[in-house]
Amino acid sequence: MTTVRLPQRGWLFDLDGTVYLGEALIPGAADTIGALRATGRRVAFLSNKPLYTRADYAAKLTRLGIPATPDDVVNSSIVLARHLATLDPGAPVFVIGEPPLIGELEAHGFEVRRDPHVRWVVIAFDRTFDYAKLNTALQAVRRGARLIATNPDRTCPTDEGEIPDCAGMIAAVEAVSGAHVETIVGKPSPIILEVALATLGVPVSDAVIVGDRIETDIVMGKRLGLATVLVLSGITRPGDPRIAELRPDLVVDSIADLV
Amino acid sequence: MTTVRLPQRGWLFDLDGTVYLGEALIPGAADTIGALRATGRRVAFLSNKPLYTRADYAAKLTRLGIPATPDDVVNSSIVLARHLATLDPGAPVFVIGEPPLIGELEAHGFEVRRDPHVRWVVIAFDRTFDYAKLNTALQAVRRGARLIATNPDRTCPTDEGEIPDCAGMIAAVEAVSGAHVETIVGKPSPIILEVALATLGVPVSDAVIVGDRIETDIVMGKRLGLATVLVLSGITRPGDPRIAELRPDLVVDSIADLV
Numbered sequence: 001m002t003t004v005r006l007p008q009r010g011w012l013f014d015l016d017g018t019v020y021l022g023e024a025l026i027p028g029a030a031d032t033i034g035a036l037r038a039t040g041r042r043v044a045f046l047s048n049k050p051l052y053t054r055a056d057y058a059a060k061l062t063r064l065g066i067p068a069t070p071d072d073v074v075n076s077s078i079v080l081a082r083h084l085a086t087l088d089p090g091a092p093v094f095v096i097g098e099p100p101l102i103g104e105l106e107a108h109g110f111e112v113r114r115d116p117h118v119r120w121v122v123i124a125f126d127r128t129f130d131y132a133k134l135n136t137a138l139q140a141v142r143r144g145a146r147l148i149a150t151n152p153d154r155t156c157p158t159d160e161g162e163i164p165d166c167a168g169m170i171a172a173v174e175a176v177s178g179a180h181v182e183t184i185v186g187k188p189s190p191i192i193l194e195v196a197l198a199t200l201g202v203p204v205s206d207a208v209i210v211g212d213r214i215e216t217d218i219v220m221g222k223r224l225g226l227a228t229v230l231v232l233s234g235i236t237r238p239g240d241p242r243i244a245e246l247r248p249d250l251v252v253d254s255i256a257d258l259v
Numbered sequence: 260m261t262t263v264r265l266p267q268r269g270w271l272f273d274l275d276g277t278v279y280l281g282e283a284l285i286p287g288a289a290d291t292i293g294a295l296r297a298t299g300r301r302v303a304f305l306s307n308k309p310l311y312t313r314a315d316y317a318a319k320l321t322r323l324g325i326p327a328t329p330d331d332v333v334n335s336s337i338v339l340a341r342h343l344a345t346l347d348p349g350a351p352v353f354v355i356g357e358p359p360l361i362g363e364l365e366a367h368g369f370e371v372r373r374d375p376h377v378r379w380v381v382i383a384f385d386r387t388f389d390y391a392k393l394n395t396a397l398q399a400v401r402r403g404a405r406l407i408a409t410n411p412d413r414t415c416p417t418d419e420g421e422i423p424d425c426a427g428m429i430a431a432v433e434a435v436s437g438a439h440v441e442t443i444v445g446k447p448s449p450i451i452l453e454v455a456l457a458t459l460g461v462p463v464s465d466a467v468i469v470g471d472r473i474e475t476d477i478v479m480g481k482r483l484g485l486a487t488v489l490v491l492s493g494i495t496r497p498g499d500p501r502i503a504e505l506r507p508d509l510v511v512d513s514i515a516d517l518v
Contacts, residue, residue: 126390127390128390129389129390129393130388130389130390131385131386131387131388131389131423134388134423134427135422135423138414138421138422138423139420142420142421154434154435154436154437155397155435161398161401162397162401163394163397164390164393164394164397164431164435165435167434167435168393168431168432168434168435169431170434171430171431171433171434171435172423172427172428172430172431172434173427174430175413175426175427175429175430175431176413176414176423176424176426176427176430178413
């Protein structure tokens with residue numbers, strides 16, 4: 001295959017499972033991205049992971065052979081910070097999350113506190129989650145704090161297998177507080193997609209999303225009316241019954257099959 | 260009031276909120292228990308908390324003026340250990356829980372492990388809960404481990420307010436693993452009540468449960484057909500609509516009003 005099958009000008013790529021797996025580029029990914037860019041397509045990268053900064057992602061992509069800048073990357077940390085800045089700029093927040101998310105929130109003007117005297121509890125994938133954080137979140141909710149979260153994923157694939165993701169932290173806080181997370185900004189929320197489309201500078205009708213997770217990448221693309229490409233190089237297996245149900249515009253073995 | 264209003268021979272008392280509040284005995288509790296015992300009633304104490312041993316509870320009750328032995332106390336740790344011993348004696352288990360529960364499980368012959376190579380994940384109220392334990396639980400479920408828990412409480416009242424209880428740990432494990440807890444042995448489960456009735460040596464028809472939580476103490480008593488007494492010295496407030504709905508046999512301000 002040597003021609004781009006879809007005419008869209010804006011291309012959004014999921015990262016884990018689509019562009020790379022752990023530290024290894026999916027074979028052909030650099031050629032596909034290069035070919036798209038060579039034909040004038042705009043490319044951006046989407047991740048639900050709040051564990052790294054956009055600069056970290058750009059550096060990793062560049063190191064693996066896909067030149068990228070932080071502005072090419074949209075992850076759930078930056079989307080949460082931008083979205084919360086529209087709802088309650090500068091608010092005091094308590095964060096169940098790791099330093100890159102805390103840094104992003106501080107960079108957007110939020111007052112990140114370690115006590116429950118806050119207006120929001122921000123819940124993220126947090127490998128340092130513990131009982132003390134759960135208790136602070138509970139006390140914050142009892143004082144009226146609202147809940148917002150980065151991403152709904154149950155688990156995160158790693159080289160050593162799947163590990164607990166943000167759904168665990170969300171469930172714990174909701175269970176003890178009786179409160180519900182109002183907004184989850186990451187995929188499949190339209191919020192992250194709207195930020196990504198603004199990054200690309202293209203309308204929905206001229207954009208395509210390429211991803212390996214049918215329940216996030218494809219569901220979200222369908223919801224907003226983008227063209228959707230499912231790659232089978234990550235989580236979703238070829239026989240998955242949801243493929244027939246959701247009918248992505250294209251199903252390919254990997255990103256290499258796009259050009 | 261100077262007469263026992265209910266004729267039952269076996270009396271089960273919830274502890275927190277019913278017999279004491281934190282470190283303070285509810286006024287009149289020692290007199291009521293003493294009067295019941297003086298008329299030949301059997302008395303046992305029930306707690307959903309897996310944080311202490313039965314000996315700890317007996318020592319506390321004795322110190323506060325209600326002489327008690329470990330055999331007078333039934334808490335969710337001992338009930339879980341006994342129940343699991345009937346299901347899978349000596350099984351390797353991973354425990355999200357504190358040392359008194361681990362000790363109870365070891366005393367019942369279980370192999371308590373710190374890795375995911377187990378047949379059961381035991382989930383309890385655990386103030387040392389953290390991401391590493393959540394991850395070990397996930398890996399254990401992925402290897403086929405089953406889930407069992409001590410108690411369903413969202414929060415636990417303390418002198419400093421409510422803190423996260425076992426529901427937080429259960430929700431986190433269920434959310435990331437996609438598995439469900441098969442059995443929660445504590446109130447309102449009939450399992451803890453059956454152990455308590457065996458301790459008293461009386462049939463259901465000759466037993467009464469006295470507690471401050473309508474959703475656990477009273478629900479459980481109604482389910483098994485015991486007489487039920489709601490005390491308003493703890494969590495449940497007088498205007499609670501569930502009182503009219505569930506209709507405990509008796510509603511009193513406190514344990515002092517029982518004799």
